[in-house]
Amino acid sequence: MQTEPRLAGHPAAPGISRRRFLSGALAAFAAPCIVPSSVLGAPNRAAPSERIRIGIVGMGSRGNDHLGAFLGRGNVQVMAVCDPYRGKREGAKRNVEQRYASEIGAGTYEGCAAYADFRELVTRDDIDAVSIASPEYWHALHSTWALRNGKDVYQEKAMTLTVAEGRALIESVRRHQRVFQLGTQQRSDGNFRHACELARNGYLGRLHTVKVAVPGGRALGVAQPKPAPPEIDYEMWLGPAPWRPFNDQLCSFNWYFIHDFCIGWIGSWGVHHIDIALWGAPVLAEKPIEIEGSAVFPKEGQADTSIAWKVNVVSSDGLRLYFTDDAAQPHGARFEGDKGWVHVVRGGIQAEPASLLKLNFAPNDERLYVSNDHIGNFLDCIRSRRDPVAPVEAGHRATTLTILSDIATRTRRKLAWDWKAERFQDDDTANAMLARPMRSPWTL
Known part of the structure; x- marks a missing residue:
């Protein structure tokens, strides 16, 4: 019995209706600087009427991974890229145009726009979907703007920075009847799916324990404020985050470990295996839970997210989840029952009894x-x-549990969580941590 996928109830995608395809094809001939007519006959690309037109927001390492994945598909046309760093967006634009020029055997190709401001990209009528690989404090805004403008969205994890943003994003996806895929790509891996099906169907016996471990965080040194370089629109990079002066640790990979921008690896890495834990043991996100935890935080410098942590979760029916960094227990997601266990990581799966792997x-x-x-x-x-x-509701549940874990390590007390109300019981301090103000003028 297959329980997923659910029908989303979306209308036909306006960006790829037959009429829109045909008008888009005509527009391609009328405006070759956007979709040059010479590219339409490339032998390894779909006809213009069959292509999905994509824009990408955030051209760091992950955004370039997205770009490579889309460029390798003949049924996709990358129309625009966006990043507040001039060098990153211009480099991505150059990669797109060189790739398409090579495919059509032409010396040049001009058809990919580059923007510093994401609003210019998401409001274009000739873009069907937006791929978002920006820092996490931007996710809710970037996705919501795209959804409001009729775009389907592929968005990197974690889904949002706060629980309140996650709820707002769910409402936006459903209100605007858009397709939303979170980048928790382990759901598209057969080993993870098999492990979850073993757990859900009783092949491990009565499930009593789930264990999750992911890489720990890191500290950063002290950084001195300095003027932002001219090639970055620093105000746009900061966006809704609290203002702070530019320094050399910002606007790079290090934002993962600064709490104004991300809750750290407990969330950004944790959401991958927590998502699998909830896929295999959905009761952990259905019934009330108690959660408590502790963590080690940097003692100096700009980083203020956990380096190591231990979080214990107990559902009202007694199922336990142990969530730690992977120095405390083996990396991956593990389901344990009274008749066996299964442990899954990227690239590998183990079970006891081993016959479960061929079941x-x-x-x-x-x-x-x-x-x-x-x-x-x-x-x-x-x-x-x-x-x-990986629909928006699943992304919200997994992201929420990592946020609750972070809150538990910061309050250092046992918290009672009600999934239906999305509130802690009798704890105003913890509840105040479920949302954050956005810096003006940004609002959802």
């Missing part, structure tokens, strides 16, 4: 959504208007 599921077993290509699944769902394998 053939029964016809009436609960089967999970099958996807073996995360971005491909997103593109398929743009056409079918079905929910993808």
Whole structure:
């Protein structure tokens, strides 16, 4: 019995309707600087009427991964890129145009715009979907703007910086009837799916424990304020985050470890395996839970997210989740029952008894959504208007549990969480940590 996918109830995608395709093809001939007519006959690319037109926001390392994935698909046309760093956006634009020029055997290709301001990209009528790989404090705003402008969204994890933002993003996806895929790509891996199906169908016996471990965080040294370089629009980079002077540690990988921008690896890495934990043991996000934790934080410097942590979660029916950094227990997601266990990581899966790895599921077993290509699944769902394998609600639940874990390590006391109300019981201090103000003029 397969319980996913659910039908999203979306109307036909306006960006790829047949009429829109045909008008887009005509526009391509009328405005070759946007979609040059010479590219339409490239042998390894779909006809213009069959292409999904993509814009990418955030051209750091992950954004360039997205770019490479989309450029390798003949049914996609990358129309625009965006980053407040001039060098990053211009480099991405150059990569797109060189790739397409090479495919059509032309000396040059001009058809990819580069923006510093994401609003210029998401409001374009000739873009069907937006891929978002910006820092996490931007996720809710970037996605919400895209959704309001009729775009389907592929967004990197973690889904949002706060629980309140996650709830708002769910409402926006459903109100605007858009396809939303979170970049928790382990759902498109057969090993993770198999582990979760073993747990859900009782092949481990009575499930009593789930264990999750991911890489710990890091400290940063002290950095001195300095003027932002002219090639970055620093105000746009900061966006809704609290203002702070520029320094050499900002606007790079280090933002992961600064709490104004991200809750650290407890969230940004943790959401991957926590998502699998909830996929295999959904009761952890359905029934009330108690959560408590402790963590080690940097003693100096700009980083203020956890380096190491231990979090214990107990659901009202007694199921336990142990969530730590991977110095405390083996990396991955592990399900333990009274008849066996399964432990899964990227690239590997183990079980006891080992026969579980070759088990053939029964016809009436609960089967999970099958996807073996995360971005491909997103593109398929743009056409079918079905929910993808990592829909917004699942992303919110997994992200929320990592945020609760962070809050537990900071309050250092046992907290009682109600999933239906999305509130802690009788704890105003902890509840105040579920939302954050955005710096003016930014609002959801």
